Amino acid sequence: MALSVAIGSGTATAQAVAPAAATSAPASSSTAALADIPLAAADAAAPSVPSAAGAWGGERTGQEATLSDRVVSYQIDAELDAAKHAVSGKERMTWRNRSDRPVARVYFHLYLNAFQNEASTWFTERNVLTAHGRSRGAAALKKGEWGWIDLRQVRQGESSLKWRFVHPDGGPAADQTVVCIDLAEPVAAGATLTLDIDFLSQLPRVVERTGWFGDFNLVGQWFPKIGVLELPGERGASVPRWNAHEFHFNSEFYADFGQYDVRLTVPSDYAVGAVGEQQGAPQTANGKTTYHFMQGDVHDFAWVAARGYKTLDGHWQGPGSPKVALKVLYPAEYAGSAPGQLKASTDSLDYFSKTLGAYPYRTLTVVVPPYNANEAGGMEYPTFFTTEGYTKVEAGTISQFASDFVTIHEFGHGYFYGILASNEFEEPMLDEGMNQYWDDRMLRERGEPLTLASGWTKRLGITPAATGFELDRLGAGLRQPPDPLGENAWDRLSSSSYGTVYSRTSTAMHDLEERLGTPVLERAMHEYYRRWRFRHPSSADLRATLIDVSGNAKAVNQIFDQYVYGTQHVDDRVSSIDTDEVLPQAGSSMKDGKRAEVVASDLDKQIDRQREAWAKAHPGAKPGSGPFPWRSTVTVRRDGAPVPQLLRVTFADGSSEDVQWNDDRRWARFVFTRPAKVASATLDPQQKVYLDANKLNDSLSTKADGAASRRWSADAASLLQVFYALVGSL
Structure with missing residues (x-):
């Protein structure tokens, strides 16, 4: 859209x-x-x-x-x-x-x-x-x-x-x-x-x-x-x-x-596809043919009539679902993509019926618009959707990812727009956004990332790739979102802001899944489907279901308050690492009832002797370790909304320690006294917090290394171009 x-x-x-x-x-x-x-x-x-x-x-x-x-x-x-x-x-x-x-x-x-x-x-x-x-x-x-x-x-x-x-x-x-x-x-x-x-x-x-x-x-x-x-x-x-x-x-x-009972009369040399089940054989007279379609328990009806179109048929059946007759209608120039679109559709029936609930209808019709009618692609109706055509689809390339993604996305609307029937005027997040999230999950389970592969990039060994969630994060506008996700479709700052309904919802739900755990999130979405199928849920109904199933009102409300009803952003960073060797100190002190004084010059000689002895005993020791402990202070800053964070601190001897930062402080200091000093500190080391607007400041090292920044920046630039092209087709 x-x-x-x-x-x-x-x-x-x-x-x-x-x-x-x-x-x-x-x-x-x-x-x-x-x-x-x-x-x-x-x-x-x-x-x-x-x-x-x-x-x-x-x-x-x-x-x-x-x-x-x-x-x-x-x-x-x-x-x-x-x-x-x-x-x-x-x-x-x-x-x-x-x-x-x-x-x-x-x-x-x-x-x-x-x-x-x-x-x-x-x-x-x-x-x-x-x-x-x-x-x-x-x-x-x-x-x-x-x-x-x-x-x-x-x-x-x-x-x-x-x-x-x-x-x-x-x-x-x-x-x-x-x-x-x-x-x-x-x-x-x-x-x-x-x-x-x-x-x-x-x-x-x-x-x-x-x-x-x-x-x-x-x-x-x-x-x-x-x-x-x-x-x-x-x-x-x-x-x-x-x-x-x-x-x-x-x-x-x-x-x-409601119920739709529709008769369509078209020229006899036109192929026809429509919402619902065809009733009997078409009736032909005087160069015209009448098709009769019926479908109950849907809320719209669309159809296609085209000359010169071909048909690819298939069937599917899953637990709790009736046998489904699939049909891909396509023009001759896009014959190469029809088999892949049929497979993506049957795979989608498998995934959505397994993870949300049974597909309740007996038909699914997929339409590939012709060249020069691209804007008719990427549109959804109950039991009927349009996708995009490609003259050639190569495995492991952009063409396969794009063909599969658009087909999966438009099928997914059959659940979030079709069966759950949310109000797309007032709450596009419930359809476009939640559907995008579930599509990304399906692609993740399929192991299908977007690979920017072509002949010359492969020869050069340059094949950047990204998952659906990573692509959505790139286009989510996380730094300064102007509109809440729960805003209606028209009160938006810009078309780009509306576009983040897809990507920012998917990103927010990704992070909520990380906080609740995948099994809990999946149970909650099953329950959401069970409660609200063939009704018209609101964002508040989705939130209530997530809370009821997870029992974690804090995590759910945090996401909804900050992103669905608000415009907050996340940007946590490692601000500094300070390290000091804990050495014996010169001066006077009381010990065993007697005052003693340590002279600095004597102390320096003692420290040198201890260092030499330790070095001989540990010939392979890494820099940053020695006979004396190190006190390291890691400071983290919060420039946005609070989010549970894991801080992983790695020491010079190769050991590490994890610390939870799960409070509302705008900054925090963590002090470590260990045999080795801190070598690096990383927030979100497992890359679970996709809502963080700037992942490049999540880590800091005592020794500068710009390789990661250069790689992330280069991949982000190339993948972002593909992301915008793809979202523009939906």
């Missing part, structure tokens, strides 16, 4: 602009008299209070009739005009009012309107963000390449309804990505609403996430989609509220679980 900043954050009041062409009489007076249900605030972000136990219908036990508490259903008949890249659709949406009060108006997302002109919230934010950091989605649309959704008619029973565009986040008046529809009759508490909607979706030329290029059509966020009515005790809500934010440059999506 891309990167974000606050643009005109306003109140949560919906601001109406000129209504779209609508039909029928105004809403009834009884509807108008009902109190409005407010919209989520424009600055909504990660809540700090856990959700109620009964949120979203309570924990799913597996004994219910359906996997999720289905709130909405969509029946859609759609036809692709391949020449115009336009989809005409008829949608019947049925929605259940879960609240305790009647609902007089509903809010829908019209996501494609973000691409209808440069006055939308999406384009307005992009113009600022691309000037302040790296970003994907930077393509310029030309004449005939814009995209939109036109509502042609909305009916409630026999009544045609009016609608108007609103701006929940105070975005530009021209933005039309959220529409408010006034109902002819309110929906009573616990009752259902059925709307019949005729619409036309014009796909944009691929600029980000969705659209067309040539004969390729990725159809995502293409239909009118109802917002989420959150109830008290759900994600920090204290009263019922509509959660329906504008489509921001960096934000993604949030929707209720």
Whole structure:
């Protein structure tokens, strides 16, 4: 995904602009008299209070009739005009009012309107963000390449309804990505609403996430989609509220679980892939083919239609999961990467089902966009995702790592965005960040680092490599993070700051795993999945689960307070090493009731004799040892937030001693009196504290050695370039 900043954050009041062409009489007076249900605030972000136990219908036990508490259903008949890249659709949406009060108006997302002109919230934010950091989605649309959704008619029973565009986040008046529809009759508490909607979706030329290029059509966020009515005790809500934010440059999506029943008609020479299971054989007539897909217990539906595409099939089954039919759809130029993407997908099914919980669906469709449609790659939907294509994938090279990583990452969204269904508008950390962390763990278990290997580097013997966690640390912006990880997707200093949602979350969770221990962390994540699958957890719910399972509230709260809800940083360093030989001292002292005086000149001769005798007795002794003990003082400094640290002190005779520094002091001194003096001191010798912004000052030696600094700096420079290129593709 891309990167974000606050643009005109306003109140949560919906601001109406000129209504779209609508039909029928105004809403009834009884509807108008009902109190409005407010919209989520424009600055909504990660809540700090856990959700109620009964949120979203309570924990799913597996004994219910359906996997999720289905709130909405969509029946859609759609036809692709391949020449115009336009989809005409008829949608019947049925929605259940879960609240305790009647609902007089509903809010829908019209996501494609973000691409209808440069006055939308999406384009307005992009113009600022691309000037302040790296970003994907930077393509310029030309004449005939814009995209939109036109509502042609909305009916409630026999009544045609009016609608108007609103701006929940105070975005530009021209933005039309959220529409408010006034109902002819309110929906009573616990009752259902059925709307019949005729619409036309014009796909944009691929600029980000969705659209067309040539004969390729990725159809995502293409239909009118109802917002989420959150109830008290759900994600920090204290009263019922509509959660329906504008489509921001960096934000993604949030929707209720439900049932999708979709018929897609396309030219007969086009290949089709979609969310869910295909129902029966396609029906062909007059050069057109209709495909029927159904999927329950998901919260979105996307599809692809492309001419000249090929298919690679596979199957997978794991404990507790149904048999899964896999399909990779790819263009001929990327045939070389399809087998690897199929393998990465099956490996991901193995890993995620083992470490989080069973994969509950029967299909998984992987789409490789064609050359020149890269921005359609790296996008996720339930049971369906897009990855990146490569003409040639060589084992042990950047091409293999990149292909595997993007495929694993987009599959992982099927858990964190799909099954756990976090709010990507307000808490991108729960999806992008937690997914990135789990992907890095999978790559670690696979033993698959990024190797900057090529023919000439191998000949020179230069093959720097880094694990996923090391790459994320390089790009995490640890020195001066401007935004908390728990901030929403659009209130960000820059696109680069948004990008750290991926890398800084992964780094923070890496360090939390080190503090809790891997077995404990894994049990906690299993429990998080069990409690919150098919619901909508918040960051506070994740924190509560981690505390409940680990019993270590201090460690968990430290990470969440400092990084999820705060902007602290870590930078501990070894400040100095001072060593003194503990020699006999001249002067007067009382011994056995008599005062005696040691003369300095006599003492010097005595010390010399002792040194000579010791040297003869220890001919191979290392410098820094001798007949007299040494007092060494190691001073450590803390220039950021406190973090548990291990200090390893190595002495001149080769021995070492470990000391724990686990308090809130800004500095500390550790004194050692040993036969040998301190030769070096190192904080975090096992390299567990990835959040430390500067690892080069973690150690100090009494003898200067710049080799480590030169090596870390050179590797960091080269790997960082690759990291940014990779993150930009997600």
